[in-house]
Every structure is written in C-alpha cells, then in structure tokens.
Amino acid sequence: MNYTEFFKKIDAEIKKADSIVILRHESPDPDAIGSQVGLREIIRATYPEKTVYLLGEMPSSLTYIGEMDEITQEQFDASLIIVLDCANTPRIDCPFEVDPSNVIKIDHHPDRDVYGAISFVDTNSSSTSEILCRFVFGEESTWKVSKEAANALYAGIVGDTGRFLYPATTAVTFAMVSKLLEFDVDISGIAYHMITNPVSVSRLAGYIYQNMEISENGVAATILSQKDLEHFGIEEDQTHGVISLPSTVEGIHCWALFVEQPDGSYRVNLRSKGPIVNEIAQNHGGGGHPLASGAVVSTLEEAHQIIAELNESAKAFLSAR
Ligand SMILES: [Mn+2]
Incomplete structure (x- = not known):
C-alpha cells in the first residue's frame, strides 16, 4: 500500500476544507471510536483553524476515548466527510444521509463494498487506528500528534488486536505503538476501561x-x-x-x-x-x-x-x- 501517496491526497482534501465530519461504523468498538477521535485530534493539532465534528451513536462504555458531536444539516452539507473503519455503506453510522461516492474511506476490512471518492484500504493493518499512525508517523508526514490523539489511537489498536493477542498484530503494530507511547499514553488507565465490567x-x-x-x-x-x-x-x-x-x-x-x-x-x-x-x-x-x-x-x-x-x-x- 502506498501510504505516502494517499497521505498527500487526503491531506490536500483536508487543507481545502474548513469543516470536516468524521464517521465510522454503527455498534462502534474501540477502533471505530479511537480512529475517529484520533484523526480529529490530529487535525486539531495540525490545523487548529479547522472545525472537526464526530457523528454516530455512542455507547457509554466507550466515552473514555472521546465524545460525539451534534450538528445541523447545514453544517453537515458544508463539510468534508471522512468514513473510518467501516467496510460497507449500510453500516455507516450517521444521522444524515451520506453520499458514499463523495467521501474519503479509510479502512482495514476486506474491500468488498468499494466506495469513496478517495479510498484507502489496507487489510494487512491490525486496525484503522494503526493506518492513521502510519500516516501521521510517515516520513513525509506534516501531521502532528497530541497526547489526546495518541491515547485514542492506542485504545483503537489495543481494542482491535485484543490487547496484542490476535494474529493481525505485527511488527508494524508494535512500531506504531512505540511511537504513540512518546506522547504520554495512559496504558494502565486504558487497560482498566478495557478489562473491567460492571x-x-x-x-x-x-x-x-x-x-x-x-x-x-x-x-x-x-x-x-x-x-x-x-x-x-x-x-x-x-x-x-x-x-x-x-x-x-x-x-x-x-x-x-x-x-x-x-x-x-x-x-x-x-x-x-x-x-x-x-x-x-x-x-x-x-x-x-x-x-x-x-x-x-x-x-x-x-x-x-x-x-x-x-x-x-x-x-x-x-x-x-
Ligand atoms: Mn477496526
């Protein structure tokens, strides 16, 4: 997968937009929310003048990663739409109608339902959060990471790898986690949320x-x-x-x-x-x-x-x- 080329493409789209909406799949897991919050925090850190909204239903069990926003139809229509971690269009969680041909798709699920004006799918990646790490830590990256971004992306990777136990965990996964840990990631705090139940x-x-x-x-x-x-x-x-x-x-x-x-x-x-x-x-x-x-x-x-x-x-x- 050509990460550099796609990084430049998506960065060019983000630069053109004043307002960006980030979506993900319904019944979200830590990777869906982690990649969503992670990308928002990357954009906030890199382009503070831009507005980023996160949409979708939010289970209370995942609010430790971040919260969703509420916006109007007008705000939605005026925004660049990015869809993360969502293999097929019926599973996109959005209160507004989405034109799938007009979005940026970033995902690691098998690309059966091909959609998006720009689509980046790497099925070798453990998680969408790991894909975002490869963009932000890429050699030609101009994006910035914050503590908030690092914590969300870490939660996403830990979630989708089953705490580094699933076979999708690779050397790249650990390399990306190693970079995230330079940004004050609360490892035990996130682990507490992931392993304890009411x-x-x-x-x-x-x-x-x-x-x-x-x-x-x-x-x-x-x-x-x-x-x-x-x-x-x-x-x-x-x-x-x-x-x-x-x-x-x-x-x-x-x-x-x-x-x-x-x-x-x-x-x-x-x-x-x-x-x-x-x-x-x-x-x-x-x-x-x-x-x-x-x-x-x-x-x-x-x-x-x-x-x-x-x-x-x-x-x-x-x-x-
Ligand atoms: Mn995922």
Missing part, C-alpha cells in the same frame, strides 16, 4: 460460561433474549463486553453471541480463531473481518441457521488442518 455484566459473563451451547465441531453459541437482558439489568450495548468470552475456553474454534433487539430481531456477533465467519455474516446481510464479523437476523430460525453454517465452516476448517 457487576451486572460480570454476572452475565457467568451466565454465558454456564449456558453456552458447545457443538462437537467446537462452535459455541449463546442466544440472549430481551428478558435475559432485563434479568441481568444490562443495556444492549453492554453485551459487547462479553462477546470474546468463549475465546478462553479450550477447544472452541468459533462462536456466536445473539442478542435480541426490542423489535424482536437478533444482533449477532461472530468470532473465530480459524474458521472463516464473515462469509456467513454476509449471507445474512452483515459483514466484517474473516475472523470477526456481525449481522442482524430477523428470526430465531435464522439464528439457528447461522449456528448451522458456523458448524459447516468449523468442520471445513478442522478437516483442512
């Missing part, structure tokens, strides 16, 4: 360990109803804190967490240590990485269909080993 979520974690269905192919699945959420007293967005739990259980290759929505549909997160799961998500109108993806399904029947497809994928993975 008591209610911890109780739910116990429930999932106790009740997840495990198949002979090493597929684990949990379906949470609205009643379950009520019973544990947790908000829907807090279930993100328990998605990765089955990864610590021996013999589990991939897993699914279904959470019933108020309208009766189910949001599902798929995670894997080998079997490909994003094709399954795509079959059901979702998307994501080969090893981490999501979708929304309308019925319990379709949820069980996904579990069956996970078993097929796990079987294929096991027989190919």
Whole structure:
C-alpha cells in the first residue's frame, strides 16, 4: 500500500476544507471510536483553524476515548466527510444521509463494498487506528500528534488486536505503538476501561460460561433474549463486553453471541480463531473481518441457521488442518 501517496491526497482534501465530519461504523468498538477521535485530534493539532465534528451513536462504555458531536444539516452539507473503519455503506453510522461516492474511506476490512471518492484500504493493518499512525508517523508526514490523539489511537489498536493477542498484530503494530507511547499514553488507565465490567455484566459473563451451547465441531453459541437482558439489568450495548468470552475456553474454534433487539430481531456477533465467519455474516446481510464479523437476523430460525453454517465452516476448517 502506498501510504505516502494517499497521505498527500487526503491531506490536500483536508487543507481545502474548513469543516470536516468524521464517521465510522454503527455498534462502534474501540477502533471505530479511537480512529475517529484520533484523526480529529490530529487535525486539531495540525490545523487548529479547522472545525472537526464526530457523528454516530455512542455507547457509554466507550466515552473514555472521546465524545460525539451534534450538528445541523447545514453544517453537515458544508463539510468534508471522512468514513473510518467501516467496510460497507449500510453500516455507516450517521444521522444524515451520506453520499458514499463523495467521501474519503479509510479502512482495514476486506474491500468488498468499494466506495469513496478517495479510498484507502489496507487489510494487512491490525486496525484503522494503526493506518492513521502510519500516516501521521510517515516520513513525509506534516501531521502532528497530541497526547489526546495518541491515547485514542492506542485504545483503537489495543481494542482491535485484543490487547496484542490476535494474529493481525505485527511488527508494524508494535512500531506504531512505540511511537504513540512518546506522547504520554495512559496504558494502565486504558487497560482498566478495557478489562473491567460492571457487576451486572460480570454476572452475565457467568451466565454465558454456564449456558453456552458447545457443538462437537467446537462452535459455541449463546442466544440472549430481551428478558435475559432485563434479568441481568444490562443495556444492549453492554453485551459487547462479553462477546470474546468463549475465546478462553479450550477447544472452541468459533462462536456466536445473539442478542435480541426490542423489535424482536437478533444482533449477532461472530468470532473465530480459524474458521472463516464473515462469509456467513454476509449471507445474512452483515459483514466484517474473516475472523470477526456481525449481522442482524430477523428470526430465531435464522439464528439457528447461522449456528448451522458456523458448524459447516468449523468442520471445513478442522478437516483442512
Ligand atoms: Mn477496526
């Protein structure tokens, strides 16, 4: 990937704009918010005269990285739009209508839904936050890093690498983190936010360990109803804190967490240590990485269909080993 060339392209667009809106995917994770806040802080540090807005729904669990803004349609229409960490246009989280052909896309997910007037996708990068690090720390970079930018980008990288445990973690990842740490990154503060859960979520974690269905192919699945959420007293967005739990259980290759929505549909997160799961998500109108993806399904029947497809994928993975 030609980072220098793209850096110059996006920098030229930012220079031309007085006002910039930064978007990312819905149901955000630390990389979505970290890259969003990180880029805003880079622009603030480099071009203090420009106005930068961040839009999208914000779960309370991620406000330690930064906060979103509220703007008018007029302000939105007058802004350069940058979309981060969002593989497909239906997942762009924005209260206004977005013309995908008119945005700058920066992402590390497989580029199936090609969009953007300018598009930079590096699937070898651990995270969108890591891509932004490579821009800002590039040899010909004119961008500045602040403590605020470094903390947000660090949180994004730590989030998407599962604290440097996932295979997407590379020598480049550590090189970028090493540079970020020169800007007073609160490592233990960020770790505290990432590893602690409210008591209610911890109780739910116990429930999932106790009740997840495990198949002979090493597929684990949990379906949470609205009643379950009520019973544990947790908000829907807090279930993100328990998605990765089955990864610590021996013999589990991939897993699914279904959470019933108020309208009766189910949001599902798929995670894997080998079997490909994003094709399954795509079959059901979702998307994501080969090893981490999501979708929304309308019925319990379709949820069980996904579990069956996970078993097929796990079987294929096991027989190919
Ligand atoms: Mn990401």
